[in-house]
Amino acid sequence: MEKVLERPDFEEAEETLREYLRREYTVQINGLCSVNYQGRAKSKLDRGERLVIKKQDSALLVHGPENYQPKNWQPEVDSWKVENGEKLLLTAERNSPEEKVEILFERIDLMTVSQLVDKSELKISGHEVDIHESIEDRPEIVEENLRFIERERETPAGFIDVFARDEDDNYVVIEVKRNPDYNTVLQLQRYVEEIDEEFKGNIRGILVAPKMTDKILSYLKERDLEFVEVDMEDVITSYDAIDNSQKGLSDFSTEYETN
Amino acid sequence: MEKVLERPDFEEAEETLREYLRREYTVQINGLCSVNYQGRAKSKLDRGERLVIKKQDSALLVHGPENYQPKNWQPEVDSWKVENGEKLLLTAERNSPEEKVEILFERIDLMTVSQLVDKSELKISGHEVDIHESIEDRPEIVEENLRFIERERETPAGFIDVFARDEDDNYVVIEVKRNPDYNTVLQLQRYVEEIDEEFKGNIRGILVAPKMTDKILSYLKERDLEFVEVDMEDVITSYDAIDNSQKGLSDFSTEYETN
């Protein structure tokens, strides 16, 4: 840690901010503050104890004691301002869109400065594209004897995810969605209509998704469309587990229930 | 701050976690760690310096040095586990959906515990509902001599935001969207068709939004639908600005450009 200041006065806090409120540094501030935002919308947050974080790309987060999401934020700040009077006012502005966050500190409990070094990229599997690749590798996930014709086939209504033929040579339009909704159904319907225009015959439409609700299923049935559930277990690529030098530690562990 | 531990060893860190890894406490950890996630998807994040936050509602955030969003997280953790070996392994699980985040610390630079008190609610204006209320109060924002008939009118295609008549007694279907897209256009079209079924005559469809793109505008025109831009300034309610005991401080201030 570059700096750890407990209960700094505003002079010290101001000075520290002036020095480290640029890129390269991560600044964390625990303190009592109120926050105003104006830009795409407008918000006001009265005094409360919060954790303010300025990241190294000038992202600003104001986290309350609860929730995944911050109460206020700014994805990328263009310019900072520090004003020290009876209270300490930190202003973060950005230009596009034009917006501003003002944080007025009445008390600072802790201010830390650090330079986080993190070159690792998050490797993640289970996105929509991974479903695509899975069914491309193994079309039988969707249906036995399914043959691929084309991927990303263009129609006037947009791009069809997968275009195929089944074992009876029917054309099959496949739409892949991780989180399907009503619009997905309408879109699939439009694709089927387009293909029907082009080829006539018995055109099948299949929605491939890892989960489904009864309501969407009924929308599909109303339109003579089909649903095939894909198991995400089949889709997710396996990574090496965390270094397993930790194995056998379970004896030392204790579980805590949170309420 | 309840505790501020610089460079604690794993014994001390483990002990602190066991004591404070329950609700009511906010725990912040700066350290070198790697993170595995498995649940709705699967991810692996190699070693790097990060800020780990456990909030008072048991939300877990793993923030890297950049970005608004955390690299890994868990919205609400049901059970925690701490294992101390060569490294310190923190496991957070939740039941629905079933998923797990494992954080393996190789070094802890700072660990702090606090209890944030924040009873203030965020007051925010500029949501879609605020646009609704504005045009309900002052229909002339959309068009002169527009008369309001009904809000949330049900049709087989869904609920119409605002149903009205213009000065020539034409029926007007209004769809309000903060962030309009192609689906918005299709939806409006379906509403107009439904109303046309019911009433016949000249049915107008208006999309009311604070912003618009050329593409969506052309979709609208293709379907003989209209667009009215609403100024968010007219929509946003004014709150009291931050306490202005700070006025006149600008002389002391300095601006910093972030690269």
Add this chain to the structure above:
DNA sequence: TGCTTGAGCTCGCGA
């Protein structure tokens, strides 16, 4: 509890 929808969405990709 499950489903639907908006979000100051954010973020990444592609034109």
Add this chain to the structure above:
DNA sequence: TCGCGAGGTCAAGCA
């Protein structure tokens, strides 16, 4: 730079 779509979306509101 803008537009589009996905997200481990989250979170609120309502049935």
